[in-house]
Amino acid sequence: MATSKKKTAGEHPxxxxxxxxxxxxxxxAVSDIDGILRGKYLHRDKFLGAAEPAPGGGFGFCDVVLGWDMMDVTYDNTTATGWQHGFPDALARLDLNTARHVPWDDDVPFFLSEFVNADGSAHAQCPRQTLKRVLKRAEKMGFKVMTGMEFEWFNxxxxxxxxxxxxxxGPEVLTPGMFGYSLLRMNQNRDFLNAIMDDMLAFGVPIEGLHTETGPGVYEAALGFSEALEQADRAILFKTGTKEIGAGxxxxxxxxxxxxxxxxxxxGHIHQSLSDGKNNLFFDAKNPRKMSPLFESYLAGQVACLMEFAPMMWPTINSYKRLVDGYWAPVKPTWGVDNRTASFRVIAGSPKATRLETRCPGADVNPxxxxxxxxxxxxxxxxKGLKLTAPPITGTNVGGEHIARAPRTLIETTRIFEKSTIARDWLGDGFVDHFAATRDWEWRQWLDAVTDYEMKRYFEII
Structure with missing residues (x-):
């Protein structure tokens, strides 16, 4: 059947x-709760129907995507979706601004989508809509949020x-030894690294830098700085795309x-600054640290209440194994000037480069x-006009000795998050209740599991 190639007046390019x-x-594709892209191919005609302007546009996508874990096991404690509703289709709306082609899949056209309600309003449990909710409030405050993400990962x-x-x-590592910033190790796998750099650029995910990190087969990539929604799109596409490229x-x-x-x-470090559309509002040439009062209040907000959002930064059981003393991951809500041992690293210099790097999140986040x-x-x-009351730390937590460390388990942070009036104010009750339930489920799966650690420790001796 022939399909129209005519342009409709006012349609998206x-x-x-x-x-x-x-x-x-x-x-x-759409993001599930854990930040895993769930997707499908659509026939050309189906896509053209789905791409119609609201309220007629969109396509059906089973709402189990928001109602099961990363192993496709359905939650037993959620109310927004579940067996009690029969897992009907939710409406997924295409974001035509995310258009790109997949270089490693014969340049097939690709679009990200997000869940909406039948009336076109934002779906409360959709991860992409949750970020957009926060960014809409930022826009009302007069700010454009600029961000950049960095990921470290094993191969x-x-x-x-x-x-x-x-x-x-016993997975076999790509390369042995602790060899960060190694040209030798990069050369050993140059085809893979070049594919990541070149194919990601063609995929609309520019990478500022890519290098080996300390650890066997570990790489680190920094994604090009952009507006926050575009950056989160790039980040989730980077994680999925890297896996698809690696498989080849x-x-x-x-x-x-x-x-x-x-x-x-x-x-999974996140760099941030606020802009008025032209200027970096975090920069103040008159301040000794080049930090504007706005920057200080923004930083003070993260120091004060980021733990209330903690399961969104540390979403899995394994997340908390990273938060150990003596390694690179910070374990306290501390800040410092160009200090990589702090949770919040102030990078202050030029009007363009001044920013905050939040070093708490792990690579396992939903971006x-x-x-x-x-x-x-x-x-x-x-x-709230918060002020920085604690001085910056120096060295490794020098000056932060009396600051409480982060909780060590997912269930602890989930309980804090679920009771947080701040989280509910910014994210909405519908999201907080659902996400807390999913993290409670994740914790209970761990409680029921018999692990390799237990077998090695107890099997013979007990």
Whole structure:
């Protein structure tokens, strides 16, 4: 059946470009609660129907995507979705601004989507909508939020089949030894690294820097700075895309926060600044630290209340294995000037470069939710006009000895989050209740599990 290639007056350029192409299908995806992209191919005609302007546009996507965990096991404690509702279709709306092509999938057109209610309003449990809710409030305050994400991750010489055969034990690392910033190790896997750099750029995910990190087979990538929603889109696409690219080389990337007890964990640092559309509002040339009063209030907000959003930064059982003393991951809500041992690293210099780096999140985050958390915490400080009362730490927590460390378990942070009036104010009751329930589920799966650690410790001796 022939399909129209005519441009409709006022239509989105991405839609016009698609109509003028010979593409027969489109790949679309939405984020689940854990930050895993769930998607499908759509036939050309189905896509064109879904791309119609609201309220007629959109396509059905089973709401189990928000009602199961990363292993496709349905939650038993949620009310927004579940067996009691029969898992109907939710309405997914395409964001035509996310148009791109997938270089490693024959340049198939690709679009991100988000969940909406039947009346077109934002779906309370949708991760992308949760970030947009925070950014809309920032816009009302007169701010454009600029962000950049960095990820560290391990790479293994495994396939899904080989890893299943090993039953989750003993993955083979891509390269041996602790060799950060190594040109030698980069050269050993240059085809893989070049594919990440080049294919990601073609995919609309520019990478500012890519290098080996300290740890066997560990890499780090810094994504190009952008507006916050675009950055979160880039981040979730980077994690998925890296896995897809790696599979083509027989490599399995892992964004687990802490794959090995004796090795450093993997971070998901978030750089932030506020703009009025032209100027970096965090910069103040007259301040000795080059920090504006706005920057100080934003930082004070994160210092004061980021723990109330903690499960959005540390969302898994494994997240908390990264938060150990003596490693690179900060364990206290401390701040410092260009100090990588602090949770909040102030990078102050030029009008362009002045920013905050929040170093708490791990690589296992859902980028939409981690970004929503740090921005909400910072803007809460701005709304309340908070002042920095604690001095910056120096060295490793020098000056922060009496500051309480972060909780060590997911259930502890979940209980704080669930009771937080600040989290509910910024994210909404519908999201807080649902996300807290999903983290409670994640914790209970851990409680029921018999682990390799327990078998090694107790099996013979007890």
């Amino acid at each position: 991405a839609l016009t470009q698609f109509k003028q192409s010979d593409a027969k299908k489109v790949k679309v 293994f010489l495994e396939t899904p089949q080989s890893w299943a055969a090993k039953k989750g034990v 080389f027989g490599i399995m990337p892992s964004f687990m926060a802490k794959p090995h007890q004796q090795l450093p964990g993997c971070s 939409y939710l981690a970004m929503a958390a740090v921005i909400a915490a910072g803007l809460d400080g701005v709304e």
